[in-house]
Amino acid sequence: xxxxxxxxxxxxxxxxxxxxxxxxxxxxxxxxxxxxxxxxxxxxxxxxxxxxxxxxxxxxxxxxxxxxxxxxxxxxxxxxxxxxxxxxxxxxxxxxxxxxxxxxxxxxxxxxxxxxxxxxxxxxxxxxxxxxxxxxxxxxxx
Numbered sequence: 675x676x677x678x679x680x681x682x683x684x685x686x687x688x689x690x691x692x693x694x695x696x697x698x699x700x701x702x703x704x705x706x707x708x709x710x711x712x713x714x715x716x717x718x719x720x721x722x723x724x725x726x727x728x729x730x731x732x733x734x735x736x737x738x739x740x741x742x743x744x745x746x747x748x749x750x751x752x753x754x755x756x757x758x759x760x761x762x763x764x765x766x767x768x769x770x771x772x773x774x775x776x777x778x779x780x781x782x783x784x785x786x787x788x789x790x791x792x793x794x795x796x797x798x799x800x801x802x803x804x805x806x807x808x809x810x811x812x813x814x815x816x
Contacts, residue, residue, distance in 0.1 A: 680705045681787050684778035685752070686716075687767040696766035700727075702752075702775065704791055708733050713765055730761060734795040735803075738771075742789065749785045751776055 680703045687698040700713030709732040715725045739755040752775045756762050759771035767774070777785050 680710075681784055681791060683752070683775075683781040683785055683788070685775035685781070686778065687765070687773070687775060690767050698766055700775075704788065704795075709737065711762075715766065728764075730765075732756065732761060734792075735799045736761060737792065737796065740788070740792045742785070749777055749782050752785065752788070 682701060682703045684699075684701050686700070689695060689697040695715075697716040698713050699716050700711065703710040703712075711730040711732060712727050713730075714727045736757050737754060738757045739753075741753040742749055743751040743753065752773075754773040754775065756771035756773065759768075762768050762771060762773060765773070
């Protein structure tokens with residue numbers, strides 16, 4: 675039902691200031707057991723070249739909510755809400771764990787695969803957590 679290949683999406687987060695100092699570009703990959711988030715601040719006249727790429731590994735358990743925004747029948751944005759905001763606090767444009775990722779034109783077809791993949795991974799995590807609780811409860815009865 676799901677492909678083994680990771681789903682990869684190129685994105686950017688527009689700068690929050692008027693001079694464009696904190697424009698972020700990156701790639702998010704939905705791997706079988708976690709989400710890889712590679713990002714860097716894009717170079718500009720104030721900073722010079724691009725900064726080094728930084729990587730954040732997010733377990734599916736940290737993703738609280740995923741939302742897709744469409745405009746004119748095309749996917750434009752992915753909105754991710756992360757339960758632990760400290761994991762993504764160093765990324766400019768991210769507020770309290772809410773990430774609004776503008777999807778690159780080339781990645782829009784790939785983004786359509788995400789809804790079912792994330793729902794499946796999230797339900798796997800919830801089922802595992804329920805099983806752990808059930809085992810803990812049954813061990814307490816012995």
